[in-house]
Amino acid sequence: MTIAYDTARVRADFPILSRVHHADVPLVYLDNAATSQKPQAVLDAVDHFYRHDNANVHRGLHLLSEAATEAYESARRKVAGFINARSWREIVFTRGTTESINLVAQAWARTHLRPGDIILSTVMEHHANIVPWQMVTAATSAEVHYIPLEPDGALDLDAVKQALDAGRVRLLTVTHASNVLGTVNPIRKLAQMAHAAGAFILVDGAQAVAHQPVDVAALDVDFYAFSGHKMCAPTGIGVLYGRREILEAMPPWMGGGDMIEQVTLAGSTYAAPPNRFEAGTPPIAGAVGLGAAVDYLTGIGMEAVHARVSELTAYTLAWLADIPGVQVIGRAPHRAPVVAFTVKGLHAHDTAQMLDLSGIAVRAGHHCAMPLHTDLGLPATVRASLALYTSRAEIDTFARALRDIAHVHA
Ligand SMILES: Cc1ncc(COP(=O)(O)O)c(C=O)c1O
Structure with a gap:
């Protein structure tokens, strides 16, 4: 029997996820590779x-x-x-x-x-x-x-x-x-x-x-x-x-x-x-x-967490593949919920700042991997990273905001 993963219930365990960002927009936290949020139990x-x-x-x-x-x-x-x-x-x-x-x-x-x-x-x-x-x-x-x-x-x-x-x-x-x-x-x-x-x-x-x-x-x-x-x-x-x-x-x-x-x-x-x-x-x-x-x-089960973040990563990659001007970095078949990308015509820091205005927290820069960025020939990338509490609705908000940003600067 497969038990459906209850994202809403998981999200309710993390108090910070209900805070607003910049006074009026909900927080969409996609900087989990930098640090994760903490559940009430912790x-x-x-x-x-x-x-x-x-x-x-x-x-x-x-x-x-x-x-x-x-x-x-x-x-x-x-x-x-x-x-x-x-x-x-x-x-x-x-x-x-x-x-x-x-x-x-x-x-x-x-x-x-x-x-x-x-x-x-x-x-x-x-x-x-x-x-x-x-x-x-x-x-x-x-x-x-x-x-x-x-x-x-x-x-x-x-x-x-x-x-x-x-x-x-x-x-x-x-x-x-x-x-x-x-x-x-x-x-x-x-x-x-x-x-x-x-x-x-x-x-x-x-x-x-x-x-x-x-x-x-x-x-x-x-x-x-x-x-x-x-x-x-x-x-x-x-x-x-x-x-x-x-x-x-x-x-x-x-x-x-x-x-x-x-x-x-x-x-x-x-x-x-x-x-x-x-x-x-x-x-x-x-x-x-x-x-x-x-x-x-x-308590949630690491197999369930893995299945959930893998599915959500595939969903994010599919969204980003559809946005002209956005290039995802890294296409290895086995992947963690980390999606780095560039936007044509925009510096990574500017992209991250514009996303932030829409309540979306991502990271931009070399992510403490300068030799990798040198190898890729890129000074910086933007990184969206997911966690067990990330929702599909958050990915939609992020991808729509990114689509608008990429469209304006194409
Ligand atoms: C792959 C990897 N290794 C090591 C570290 C360093 O972790 P910490 O700063 O918690 O020591 C990080 C942090 O981003 C990381 O992503």
Whole structure:
């Protein structure tokens, strides 16, 4: 039996969606790839934590500290279940995808890379999956190489194979879904290829985890990084999934409270993962909010969310294909709910500003993917990105406004 997806009911869970924009038009929020909105359940969880359970974690022997620790650790167990990690020990809380990737670059790569080793990345990456590797290879005399793209925006898999066959790749680091092209990469296949070549694989899951089921065991990845704020949770909380044996062999990155076993003035020994990688007071309320977001998304069902956003993406693409002067960037068959485009005769920023006057929030620029835009020969694109609460009516409003703008400037 198929249960119809009830968009109106989902929308009612998000208070911000009923606000007006520029005093008189309803908000059409299509900037979900930048950050998602938060459902009442997440707002309530954070509010409840501060009103009833607030204390520092892992430190006090008093009741409140135990309650805060339980709330924090229970969020970790929920996240582990959400992505099918084998153990909560494989879930490190960070500030977001960027910090998760930097953690691997500084703790794993810095100690493992030798001169001549290769980090294999791709042309479609967000800066968060480029710059940390440039920093660490500069410090180790290793190299970063980039896989080119097919004309439709898919990854060139022959080039991946060729690069891996050379035998010097230590890590393949790739996005699950492009934040510009929408391309969803074949992660399981890439993991098999990387492992066959003796390399690890890290996946930037920032644009995937809110829109499709993610099973790190089935994907067989070594690291998976994502941000809470893009999946209905607060800002300031993120996740690094790491295969247990790899995390156990990794030295810490940041030092401080909570990540140690013993400290003397002569030196320190370190706690087991995940605490080893969580120096200092963590984002406790953020983790609680993330746990609530996991419960919320699980309640709807990630398969249902995926079916819904896929259908709505196809609807958006069909609309845009019909507007003269609008060119969609990226045509890979498997795609996330991200649609980047240009409008003939208009700079991306002007298009975004005109849409904003109609209440439509989109993003314009390079979307932290400058190398990709250079590759595409475009200084900037406009990006409309959808979420589980986006309605067809919103896509209609957006597409009609875009049609009018494109018509005037054709
Ligand atoms: C593909 C991708 N990777 C990484 C990031 C960085 O995420 P954060 O800023 O939450 O660390 C983003 C954010 O837009 C992204 O889209």
